[in-house]
Every structure is written in structure tokens, then in C-alpha cells.
Amino acid sequence: MTGYYDYVLGLIPVALIGVTAVLNLAGLSLSVAVPGGALVAGALIAHAMFVRAPAGVDIRSSPGGSQTSHSAD
Structure with missing residues (x-):
């Protein structure tokens, strides 16, 4: 069963390569197209x-000011 995070993992290289190719074909130089693809993948x-x-990750601030992670079981 595929979930949201499986799709995200699959879309990262697709976005990086695909957006870079589209921007390059649209006339932008490769040195401009690659950061454009990286921005989409980063988003x-x-x-x-x-x-x-x-799910199950809850980050709360402890009294000392540092953050601790508690997972809900």
C-alpha cells in the first residue's frame, strides 16, 4: 500500500529532473534550470x-528551553 511519503520519495527525483528539463527546454540555461528544479524538490x-x-511525532518544549520529542504509541 503506497502512502503520501512513498509518493513524495518518488516525486523528488521526478521534480528535480523533470522541472530542470522543462526549464532548459523553455530556453533557460542549465545553470538556472537546475536550481529551479532543486527548489521544487526542496518544496x-x-x-x-x-x-x-x-503521525506519532510530537515535538514539545521542555522546561529547560530545549526541545524533546515524544512519540505516541
Whole structure:
């Protein structure tokens, strides 16, 4: 059964290579197209990490000011 994170892992290289190729074919130089593809791939990673965090991970601030991670079982 494939889930959200499986799709994200598959889309990272697709976004990096695909967006780079499209931007390059659109007339941008390769030195501009590669960072464009990397931005899209990075946005996918950031969405998976921060917007839709894995279930069971809860980050709370401890009284000492440092953050601790507690997983819900």
C-alpha cells in the first residue's frame, strides 16, 4: 500500500529532473534550470517534513528551553 511519503520519495527525483528539463527546454540555461528544479524538490521535502509531519511525532518544549520529542504509541 503506497502512502503520501512513498509518493513524495518518488516525486523528488521526478521534480528535480523533470522541472530542470522543462526549464532548459523553455530556453533557460542549465545553470538556472537546475536550481529551479532543486527548489521544487526542496518544496516537496519541506511539505512532507513540516506541513504534513509523520503521525506519532510530537515535538514539545521542555522546561529547560530545549526541545524533546515524544512519540505516541
